[in-house]
Amino acid sequence: MLVVKNVSKTYNSNVVLKDVSLELKKRILGIVGPNGSGKSTLLRIIAGLEKPSCGKILFRDKDITRLNANKRVELGIVYAFQIPRPFYRLTVLENVMIGCLIRNGENIRERAIKICKMMGIDHLINAKAKVLSQGELKLLELARVIATEPEIILLDEPFAALDKKNAKVVKEKLLEFKRMNYRMLITAHRFKILRDIADGFVEIKEGKIRRYHVEG
Amino acid sequence: MEINYLIINFFSGIFLALFTIGLISNFKIAKFLNLSYGSFFALGAYVAYHFFLSLHLLSILILLFISSIFGILLYVLLKKIGNDVLSSTIVSLGLGILIEEILRLTHVTGYFLILDVPIKVYEIAGVKMAQWELVQFFMLITILTILYALYKSKYGIKIKFVEEDVELATIYGVNINVYQFSSILLACILSSVLGFLSSTTQAIFPSMGWGVLVSGIIVLAIASQFRLVGFKQYLVLAIVSIAYAEIIGWF
Amino acid sequence: MSKKTLEIAALIVILVIPMFLNFYYLWLFCLASIFATYTLSWFLMEKLCGRTSFGHTLPFGLTAYIAAIAIFFKYPLYLMPLIALLVAMVSATIFYATSFLDRVKFVFATFLYSIVLWEFAPFVVIKGDVLYGGEEGFSIPMLPTKAVYLFSSCLLFVTFVFLIVLHNSKLGLKMMAVRDDEEAALAIGINVKQIKVLNCVFSSLFASFAGLMYILHFSHVDPDIFSVENAVFPFIASVFAGGYLVPVIGSYILIFASKYLNSILPQFHLFLYAIILIISPKLRRFSNARG
Numbered sequence: 001m002l003v004v005k006n007v008s009k010t011y012n013s014n015v016v017l018k019d020v021s022l023e024l025k026k027r028i029l030g031i032v033g034p035n036g037s038g039k040s041t042l043l044r045i046i047a048g049l050e051k052p053s054c055g056k057i058l059f060r061d062k063d064i065t066r067l068n069a070n071k072r073v074e075l076g077i078v079y080a081f082q083i084p085r086p087f088y089r090l091t092v093l094e095n096v097m098i099g100c101l102i103r104n105g106e107n108i109r110e111r112a113i114k115i116c117k118m119m120g121i122d123h124l125i126n127a128k129a130k131v132l133s134q135g136e137l138k139l140l141e142l143a144r145v146i147a148t149e150p151e152i153i154l155l156d157e158p159f160a161a162l163d164k165k166n167a168k169v170v171k172e173k174l175l176e177f178k179r180m181n182y183r184m185l186i187t188a189h190r191f192k193i194l195r196d197i198a199d200g201f202v203e204i205k206e207g208k209i210r211r212y213h214v215e216g
Numbered sequence: 217m218e219i220n221y222l223i224i225n226f227f228s229g230i231f232l233a234l235f236t237i238g239l240i241s242n243f244k245i246a247k248f249l250n251l252s253y254g255s256f257f258a259l260g261a262y263v264a265y266h267f268f269l270s271l272h273l274l275s276i277l278i279l280l281f282i283s284s285i286f287g288i289l290l291y292v293l294l295k296k297i298g299n300d301v302l303s304s305t306i307v308s309l310g311l312g313i314l315i316e317e318i319l320r321l322t323h324v325t326g327y328f329l330i331l332d333v334p335i336k337v338y339e340i341a342g343v344k345m346a347q348w349e350l351v352q353f354f355m356l357i358t359i360l361t362i363l364y365a366l367y368k369s370k371y372g373i374k375i376k377f378v379e380e381d382v383e384l385a386t387i388y389g390v391n392i393n394v395y396q397f398s399s400i401l402l403a404c405i406l407s408s409v410l411g412f413l414s415s416t417t418q419a420i421f422p423s424m425g426w427g428v429l430v431s432g433i434i435v436l437a438i439a440s441q442f443r444l445v446g447f448k449q450y451l452v453l454a455i456v457s458i459a460y461a462e463i464i465g466w467f
Numbered sequence: 468m469s470k471k472t473l474e475i476a477a478l479i480v481i482l483v484i485p486m487f488l489n490f491y492y493l494w495l496f497c498l499a500s501i502f503a504t505y506t507l508s509w510f511l512m513e514k515l516c517g518r519t520s521f522g523h524t525l526p527f528g529l530t531a532y533i534a535a536i537a538i539f540f541k542y543p544l545y546l547m548p549l550i551a552l553l554v555a556m557v558s559a560t561i562f563y564a565t566s567f568l569d570r571v572k573f574v575f576a577t578f579l580y581s582i583v584l585w586e587f588a589p590f591v592v593i594k595g596d597v598l599y600g601g602e603e604g605f606s607i608p609m610l611p612t613k614a615v616y617l618f619s620s621c622l623l624f625v626t627f628v629f630l631i632v633l634h635n636s637k638l639g640l641k642m643m644a645v646r647d648d649e650e651a652a653l654a655i656g657i658n659v660k661q662i663k664v665l666n667c668v669f670s671s672l673f674a675s676f677a678g679l680m681y682i683l684h685f686s687h688v689d690p691d692i693f694s695v696e697n698a699v700f701p702f703i704a705s706v707f708a709g710g711y712l713v714p715v716i717g718s719y720i721l722i723f724a725s726k727y728l729n730s731i732l733p734q735f736h737l738f739l740y741a742i743i744l745i746i747s748p749k750l751r752r753f754s755n756a757r758g
Contacts, residue, residue, distance in 0.1 A: 049654060073656030085651035087644045098644045101637050102656035108637070148656055249575055293745060301571050302519070303748035306702075310744030313695060317737045324733070426695070430582045433575065 001025070001183065002046070002077070002152055007055030009041055009207075016041045018207045020055070024152065024185060028178055030198030031187045038207040039187040040082065043154045046185065047079035048072045059152075073102055076151030082160050084137035086129035086144075092116065093125040095140055099147025112147060119143040119173065135166030142173055146182075153177065155186040159193060171197065219343070225465030227349040229458030230356050235410055236432045236439070236453055237359060238403030243436065244379040244449070245399040248304030252290060252312030253432065254425025255319075256283060256404045260411025261420045262319055265331045268415070279412050280405060286315060287404035291397050319422040329420040348413045359406075360450060367447040376445055435460050471631050474712045478627055481719070482620040490612065494684075495726060496719075497616040500623045501680045502700060503718035507626045508673035509701030510714045512562070515639060516666040517646035518570060521698045522577025526558035526671045528584060528692040530678030532591070535605035535688045539593065547679055555675035559667040566663050581698035588690035604689025607682065619680040623715070626673045630711050633669070642666055696737060703743045706750045 002024040009017040017038045022029070033039050044050045046057055048069035057065045059075060069079070087095050096112040116122040119139045124132065132140060138158070145153055158174065159167045174197050177184065188194050191201060203211040235257070242250040260279055267275035290311055298304030323329065336347040366372055377385040378395050386392055411425070418424065438460070439453040468476075485496035509523045533554060534547045565576045593599040633639045644652040645662045653659045682688050691697075704717035725736035743750075 047654060049650065068658075069653045070656045070658045073654070078656070079654045081651065081654070085648050085654075087647035087651065089647055090640075090643055094640060094643075098640055098652075098657070099655055101641065144655060251578070297746065297748050299748065302574060305571075305574065306747055307745050309695075309699070310741045310747070313699075313737060313744065314741035317734065317741060320734055320737075321732060423695075426582050427586050430579060430586065433579060437575075 001060060002185075003056075003058040004042070004046065005056040005058065007042070007045060007052045007057070009038070009045060009050070010053045016207050017045075017052070020204070020207070020209055022202050022209065022212070024183060025200075027181065028184045028186065028194075028198045028200075030191070030194035030201045031185060031204055032189065032191055032194065032201060033187075033204040034189065037204045039204055040156050042204070043079065043156050043185065043187055047077065047154050049079065073148055073150075076149075077154065078145050078148045078150040078152070079154040080141050080145045080156065080158065082156040084134075084141040086132070086137055086140055088130040089128065091126055091128055092121055092132070092140055095129055096143045096147050099144040102148045115143050115147050118176075119146075120169070134161055135163070135169065138162060138166065138170055139173065142170070146177070151183060153182055153184045155184055157187050157189075159188070221465060222462065223343055223345070225462045226458060227345070227352065228465060229454075229461030230349070230352050231410065231414070232428075232431055232435060232461055233454040233457035234352055234356050234359070235407065235428055236435045236457055237363075237450060238406040239432050239436050240439065240449065240453055241399045242403050245375065246294070246304075246396040247382060248294065248298065248301055248308060249433070250290075250400075250403060251305055251309040251429070252286075252315060253308075253403070253407050254423075254427075254429035255312040255315035256286065256407035257411035257414075257425035257428055258319060258420070258422055259283060259286065259315055260408035260413075261331075261415040261424060262323075262329075262411075263408070264412045264415035265329050265420050268331065268333065268412075276409070276412065279408055283405045283408035284401060286311070287401040290404065291400045294400070295393075316422045323422070327421055331415045331420060333416045335416055346417075348416065351413060352410075355409075356454065360447075360454065363450050364447045372446065379445060431460070431464075470710070471635075474631070474710060475628065477712060478624065478715065481715070482624060485616065493616055494612050495723065497612060497619050497684055499719040499722040500616070500619045501677050501684060502704070502722055503715045504619070504623045504626050504677040504680070505674055506701040506704040506714045506718045507623075507630060507711065508670050508677060510705050510711070511630060511633075511673065512666060512670040513705070515634070515642040515646060516566075516663065516670075518562075518566060519574050519702065520562070520577040520670075521574055521702070522562075522565075522580035523670075523674050523701060524581045524584065524693045524697050525561065525577075526555055526674035527678040527681070528588075528688075528697065529558070530554040530675040531682040531688045531692055532588065532605070534679055534682050535607055536591075536593070536600075538607040538682075539599065539605055547683075548676070551675040551679045552672070554678070555668070555671040558671035558675065559664070562667040562671060563664055566667065578698065581693055581695065585690055585693035585695075588693055602690065604687060606687045609686045610683050612684075615680065615684050619684065622673075622676055622680060627711060627715065629669075629673075634711070638662075638665070696740060699740060699744060702747070703740055706743060706747050 004020060004022045007017055007020045008015070020042060031039050031042065041050065045052050048067055048071070052065065056063055059077065064072060064075065087098065093112055093116065096115050097108050100108040100111050113122065113125065116125050119142060121136060121139050121143060124136060129137070129140060158170055162170060174184070178197065186194055186198060194201070202209055239250060239253055242248060259282065263275060263279045263282060267278050271278070290308060293307050293311060294304050298307045338345050338347065338350065367375065374385070374390045375395060377388065377390050378392050382392055435453065435457050439449065439456045442452050444452055482500065485493045505523065505527055509520060512518050512520055530551045534550050537546065537550055538544070561580070565573055568576055589602045592601045599605060641657050641662050644657055645659050649659050681692070700721065704721050705714040707713055707717060724739060728736040728739060
């Protein structure tokens with residue numbers, strides 16, 4: 001479905017990614033690696049927020065390398081930021097409604113309320129995003145992503161800066177997404193973090209794929 | 217003929233470099249674009265108009281006093297009200313308009329004023345230069361030398377710290393208020409002095425500083441692209457100013 | 468009755484009242500309505516795009532100037548809206564290109580546009596049997612104030628209703644998302660470029676038509692239309708902004724206060740502008756906290 005072919009990325013002669021290739025066959029693929037290994041850059045390239053120096057991104061056999069991020073969302077590839085990026089001056093409901101807008105259609109408000117209920121933030125729908133805690137912001141970020149009705153969700157370190165309690169809540173939501181058959185590419189520092197979620201793993205180090213392990 | 221134009225434009229560039237040094241210093245150290253800068257320029261010209269003929273060079277003391285008062289006022293307003301780049305810039309714009317209006321309202325009898333003082337012209341190596349042009353040239357050399365010495369001194373690293381990250385500089389014990397106050401006060405005085413020196417070369421009117429300010433901002437924007445720190449930014453600024461003046465003069 | 472309906476009703480009352488007043492007040496209300504439209508055009512960019520512009524004299528003043536010159540060359544009045552449209556498109560292009568700068572540099576750049584126009588407008592001179600333009604500007608034949616007021620009040624009403632409808636629409640929501648975080652908006656599927664273009668176009672359009680109304684109202688335009696005073700007017704009128712009616716009322720208050728203060732001392736109102744500018748960060752923080 002999603003194929004990354006020989007992607008490299010260089011910033012001012014600093015090679016961040018070197019000849020990276022992977023394929024999202026199973027539902028959930030975990031990308032693990034230390035800080036600076038290129039995990040976030042890879043995800044941003046797949047999302048269309050950055051362009052690769054060379055290589056291709058194929059989605060359903062179509063080359064989407066030059067496609068802008070918003071076009072990729074229309075195709076079904078959506079990205080969730082490591083540090084949540086809500087629209088601070090809008091309410092929680094409006095934030096989620098924006099995700100719903102991509103698919104047009106009717107009853108955007110009702111759909112957004114339903115998603116907020118699913119994510120457990122329906123009690124905050126009229127609150128401005130700027131007053132939310134870190135954990136609530138993370139749930140809002142996920143709600144907004146789900147609202148776009150994606151096929152593939154790109155999650156950049158979803159547990160970053162979360163305490164144990166909130167990390168557990170987020171993990172439960174990701175498992176719920178898994179049961180709902182969403183495909184996901186998730187980055188993390190260690191295998192242990194994604195052990196219960198991912199079907200397969202890719203280890204990335206210094207911009208290169210070191211190990212590729214897929215179950216089944 | 218061509219050489220003369222080159223020299224005229226060269227001295228315009230010197231003037232522009234002097235003008236923009238204060239602007240860049242305020243932008244880098246005090247973290248705002250000083251939109252009252254043009255009004256200080258006009259203020260200097262008006263002081264010259266009123267006092268130069270009677271007091272001659274002593275009128276500079278009056279200039280220093282008046283521009284210091286407004287410079288300190290600007291600093292106080294920024295500290296009390298401006299909490300980010302945009303707010304501070306808008307506050308400076310307000311003060312600039314205030315100064316302009318004070319000048320306008322205190323000179324209702326005539327909008328354009330002329331300071332009729334004979335300009336001394338010197339001829340050096342076949343090239344004619346006005347006295348005030350030479351003064352500005354030596355001012356620029358002096359200021360650049362002082363800046364070089366400052367950045368080489370123990371204060372230099374602290375100034376660079378403030379330029380890079382104000383918050384971090386505060387955490388590491390740098391008294392940013394001293395540097396920001398000095399930057400604002402000296403820049404305002406510099407602009408006033410330049411207005412004082414230019415008063416014999418053009419009509420004096422309250423909004424005379426805006427045109428120069430625009431040129432200063434354009435030069436500042438160009439010089440900022442080089443992303444330099446320390447003394448180098450001022451040196452590049454001087455070069456860019458002269459180049460800008462030559463190009464504009466050529467057109 | 469919803470808040471929106473109340474605001475529209477209040478605006479209608481403000482627009483209808485001058486019809487029953489004497490000529491001077493009709494003239495003053497006409498001027499206030501033109502500047503209110505100008506302020507709303509600026510406010511559209513600030514509230515829905517998060518961009519503070521000090522360069523809205525570009526569409527406003529340029530339309531007035533070009534329309535005056537066109538009328539000087541005996542072009543018919545019915546072509547003036549076309550001029551406003553053309554200037555709006557040019558201005559929108561310039562604003563859009565400038566929007567690639569960050570928000571702080573956007574303010575500086577747009578301010579530069581105003582000052583540059585202010586400095587160069589005196590050089591716009593037409594050589595006929597005498598010289599026209601320059602510092603004196605251009606004059607056109609006077610039009611009936613009532614007719615001009617009818618058009619300017621309709622323009623203000625349309626602008627106001629448009630803004631309210633836009634704010635509550637899907638497009639408005641997308642604009643506010645782009646305002647808050649461009650990259651996040653892109654990541655969630657919003658065509659950020661398209662949204663910014665639309666915002667610039669709408670803002671420039673209303674400012675241009677306000678400029679057209681200005682020349683029809685005053686029958687005269689000079690370089691001072693590009694002055695700092697006009698560049699900062701919308702910012703000052705919106706200093707207490709919350710909803711869309713407040714900038715309208717702010718504009719009216721500023722115009723009336725300016726005329727009153729001018730009668731005490733010429734240009735004295737600029738003191739008021741300066742004071743408001745100086746304390747505006749305090750006032751805006753206050754209005755943001757409440758809003």
